[in-house]
Amino acid sequence: MVAALPLVLSLGDPAGVGPELIAAAWARRKEEGLAPFFAMGGARLIAAAAATRGLDVPIERIASPAQAAEVFPRALPVLGDLDGPYTPGEPNREGAALALASLSLAARLTVEGEAGAIVTAPIHKARLAEVGFVHPGQTEFVAAAAGVAAEDAVMMLAGPTLRTVPLTVHTSLASVPSLITPELVERRSAITAAALTRDFGLPSPRLAIAALNPHAGEEGRMGDEEGRLIEPGIAALRARGIDATGPHPADALFAERARATFDVAICMYHDQALIPLKALDFDHGVNVTLGLPIIRTSPDHGTAFAIAGRNIADAGATIAAIRMAGDCAARRAEATILA
Secondary structure (H helix, E strand, C coil): CCCCCCEEEECCCCCCCHHHHHHHHHHCHHHHCCCCEEEECCHHHHHHHHHHCCCCCCEEEECCHHHHHHHCCCCEEEECCCCCCCCCCCCCHHHHHHHHHHHHHHHHHHHCCCCCCEEECCCCHHHHHHCCCCCCCHHHHHHHHCCCCHHHCEEEEECCCCEEEECCCCCCHHHHHHHCCHHHHHHHHHHHHHHHHHHHCCCCCEEEEECCCHHHHHCEECECHHHHHHHHHHHHHHHCCCEEEEEECHHHHCCHHHHCCCCEEEECCHHHHHHHHHHHHHHHCEEEEECCCCCEEEECCCCCHHHCCCCCCCCHHHHHHHHHHHHHHHHHHHHHHHC
């Protein structure tokens, strides 16, 4: 693949596992074949976090993203002077402010074309709200930075054996039926199909649309949302030439044989999508935002304050997020050259 611009990693909450996992990812860069990346700030705290894991991670400050690729083989490149104390497991307002500053600058660099993709480490939303963060999560923040409406930024969870998309995300289960519409099914599924082709190299992605109710509603006996809301959305997708099937009963959709028949499962609500992904691919799950002009990925886990700084956190999901961002960035760079 064509070499893309270096990736930028935001720090996440410095009291969480983000800094140590950034260090661990750099330490495994050769064996994992990772594309060059740099951290947006946090030189001292990443060094301290690396020490808690017994890692030899030299840090080298860079003045611009363009220097990252040259530095990356010998040291972890860190851009800028943003920094703070390393207090694992003890989140505070100062740490939240650092996390927000790192995220803001990393997003700006990516939007302005100085970084090939942004990989976001986990944040603590309640603490961020205390320092002015007004978005439900990083997905919506990055979408706004890229000039995309929140409803057009699609969350996909991806692991080695499964990809899932929740149509509704951070909302109560009771509100889900009122939020599902044929237009929602069609629009978010179409965004997903286009992204799988552009960024994941699937020319004709296969979409399996999950049902909302048990047994796909049993022809209306257990709910009529399938026939009234989901099936019209699937019909609209097929009319656009998209390979969409369903609605499939969710209790059978994630069996091994069933997974072989689709490239992504479009789910109706948060846990319907995340439970199977985390059950199958927890240590390698990636949260990727589709529908953006930039590439954004994140490990599919939280700050894990309880184990931060204890050399327990698995770096697999962070490495997977970096690898996915690098692969997607290379595909876009190649497509730009061929266009």
